[in-house]
Amino acid sequence: MKRKALFLCALIALTFLGLYACKQLTHTEYNIDRSACNGCTNCSAVCPSDAIYYDGNGKAIIDQTKCTTCGDCVAVCPQNAIY
Amino acid sequence: MSSKRYLLSLTLLFLLALAFAQTSYWQNTDLSWRAGNPDSWGLKLYTGALATIDEESYCEVTNYLDWLSPPTLNLKQKLSNRFAIGYYSSGSALDYGIAYNATAFGGSEPIRINYEYVDGVPDILYAKELRHQASIDAAYRYSILEASGKLNLILLNTKPSQLWGDPISGIDQYLFDNYSRAELAVNPLPELRIHTAYDYKTHPMDEEIVGTTRDYNYDAIELGLAYDKKFNLNTHLSLQGTWQHRDWDAMQPEQRNQVITELRFGHHLNPYLYGYCSLINRSCFEDPSRDIYLLSNYARAQLQYRFPSDETSNSFVMLGVKIRPANDTAFHPDTSAYFAELNYAVLEGIYLGGRVNLAPEIQDEYRAKITLMLDQDTDLHLEYVGRQNRRAFAADPDLKSGIALGAGLHF
Numbered sequence: 491m492k493r494k495a496l497f498l499c500a501l502i503a504l505t506f507l508g509l510y511a512c513k514q515l516t517h518t519e520y521n522i523d524r525s526a527c528n529g530c531t532n533c534s535a536v537c538p539s540d541a542i543y544y545d546g547n548g549k550a551i552i553d554q555t556k557c558t559t560c561g562d563c564v565a566v567c568p569q570n571a572i573y
Numbered sequence: 574m575s576s577k578r579y580l581l582s583l584t585l586l587f588l589l590a591l592a593f594a595q596t597s598y599w600q601n602t603d604l605s606w607r608a609g610n611p612d613s614w615g616l617k618l619y620t621g622a623l624a625t626i627d628e629e630s631y632c633e634v635t636n637y638l639d640w641l642s643p644p645t646l647n648l649k650q651k652l653s654n655r656f657a658i659g660y661y662s663s664g665s666a667l668d669y670g671i672a673y674n675a676t677a678f679g680g681s682e683p684i685r686i687n688y689e690y691v692d693g694v695p696d697i698l699y700a701k702e703l704r705h706q707a708s709i710d711a712a713y714r715y716s717i718l719e720a721s722g723k724l725n726l727i728l729l730n731t732k733p734s735q736l737w738g739d740p741i742s743g744i745d746q747y748l749f750d751n752y753s754r755a756e757l758a759v760n761p762l763p764e765l766r767i768h769t770a771y772d773y774k775t776h777p778m779d780e781e782i783v784g785t786t787r788d789y790n791y792d793a794i795e796l797g798l799a800y801d802k803k804f805n806l807n808t809h810l811s812l813q814g815t816w817q818h819r820d821w822d823a824m825q826p827e828q829r830n831q832v833i834t835e836l837r838f839g840h841h842l843n844p845y846l847y848g849y850c851s852l853i854n855r856s857c858f859e860d861p862s863r864d865i866y867l868l869s870n871y872a873r874a875q876l877q878y879r880f881p882s883d884e885t886s887n888s889f890v891m892l893g894v895k896i897r898p899a900n901d902t903a904f905h906p907d908t909s910a911y912f913a914e915l916n917y918a919v920l921e922g923i924y925l926g927g928r929v930n931l932a933p934e935i936q937d938e939y940r941a942k943i944t945l946m947l948d949q950d951t952d953l954h955l956e957y958v959g960r961q962n963r964r965a966f967a968a969d970p971d972l973k974s975g976i977a978l979g980a981g982l983h984f
Contacts, residue, residue: 513864513865513866513867514866514867514900515825515827515828515857515866515867515868515900516825516900517825517827517828517868517900518868518869518899518900518905519828519855519868519869520869521853521855521869523851523853523871523873525837525851526873531637531639531653531655535639535648535649535650535653536646536647536648536649537649538649538684538685539684539685539686539687539688540684540686540699540701540729540748543706543725543727543750543752544674544706545708545710545723545725546659546670546671546672546708546709546710546723546725547670547710548657553750553752553774553791554791554821555774555776555789555790555791555821555822555823556686556687556789558685558688559905561905561906561908561935562647564908564932564935565647565932565935565936565964566646566647570873570893570895570910570912570930570932572908573853573869573870573871573895573897573908
């Protein structure tokens with residue numbers, strides 16, 4: 491039980507460390523929260539570099555090698571799932 | 574056998590399976606009109622059938638047609654029609670799924686795919702015509718061990734052209750992407766999972782014509798630790814930490830190592846009130862002894878209340894917030910959003926609904942909807958959508974408001 495609590499605390503601490511302690515990069519990446527994606531295909535329909543595809547379960551995935559980080563997909567996501 | 578006959582045979586086979594299995598069908602239709610200069614008309618048709626073959630397996634066939642003329646909302650085509658067919662099985666030791674989908678595009682705008690500026694080399698644009706995708710997923714469990722694999726093969730048929738409209742010849746009109754993933758996991762405790770995975774993507778390029786040695790291949794190795802626990806049916810906690818070592822040509826050195834931490838927490842406060850929050854952070858570094866950089870982070874909280882007076886559970890109110898601060902030095906907008914939704918039965922079978930989605934640096938959206946439920950599975954609805962663009966640059970100047978008349982049918 492003590493070990494589990496320690497593990498949970500370490501992960502939470504790591505999350506908050508990531509939020510507040512990092513320097514900002516001159517680049518960003520857009521990703522999709524799989525638990526919020528409903529597979530509506532709005533994002534891939536507006537992608538100007540064809541960087542979004544769908545896995546076998548119909549959830550959208552952004553191919554970072556193609557993505558130009560224009561952010562057009564963010565505006566059309568009805569689930570606010572793109573971050 | 575030609576590919577068309579092969580596809581036709583597959584379709585007939587699945588339709589035959591659907592005919593003999595326990596099957597449910599659905600059909601959603603929306604006809605819309607959007608104000609603007611010029612005005613545009615749209616049609617969305619979503620049709621599907623799901624056949625339960627036995628307790629462990631089912632197959633699904635869907636067709637989604639999306640037409641908007643002239644295309645606005647930044648759409649890169651006037652028409653897309655996505656046909657998908659899949660078979661999925663879930664057993665005590667083995668889960669697997671095979672799926673195929675084909676998307677036909679009409680009136681496509683030429684876009685830059687795999688673009689890289691190279692001095693003296695013509696800028697090539699591709700208009701999408703037809704995309705084929707085959708997906709295979711499989712997972713096998715033995716005691717506390719699990720091995721799984723995923724494969725997505727995508728073949729995109731395009732019409733290439735040069736930026737200034739010159740005809741182009743000799744370049745391959747087919748773009749092929751192969752995404753694969755292999756994963757090994759161990760579950761020392763029911764709620765604890767440790768995994769390692771390898772992701773690999775290939776994209777063959779015609780180097781002589783494109784004039785660059787850059788490729789669009791990608792590979793990554795991954796190590797992860799996850800804790801997932803449901804407490805007394807009302808509470809769900811999920812924590813995950815993943816390290817990825819990645820490699821692709823256009824990557825900045827700092828992106829080579831990525832650490833992803835995820836926290837999700839959901840709780841039923843009572844049978845009608847449910848809330849959840851999730852927190853995802855992505856940090857990266859080239860060398861762990863030097864600086865760690867923020868790549869992106871995201872926090873989301875949502876609260877939903879279902880009105881007990883409506884036995885169909887279609888009456889609800891939802892409040893949510895998504896916080897996604899910008900990387901200030903990356904010249905990208907803050908994509909945070911604040912949203913609320915209401916759907917309420919004012920009379921038996923008549924619902925009034927509304928949705929507000931405010932994203933201060935992206936766009937504000939307002940929706941109002943009236944729905945007439947003809948029976949439990951059939952509805953007619955009329956919806957108004959209002960939008961206001963908030964983006965500083967004009968990548969999406971044609972966001973428009975409009976109304977849609979639609980019908981849903983499930984049986």
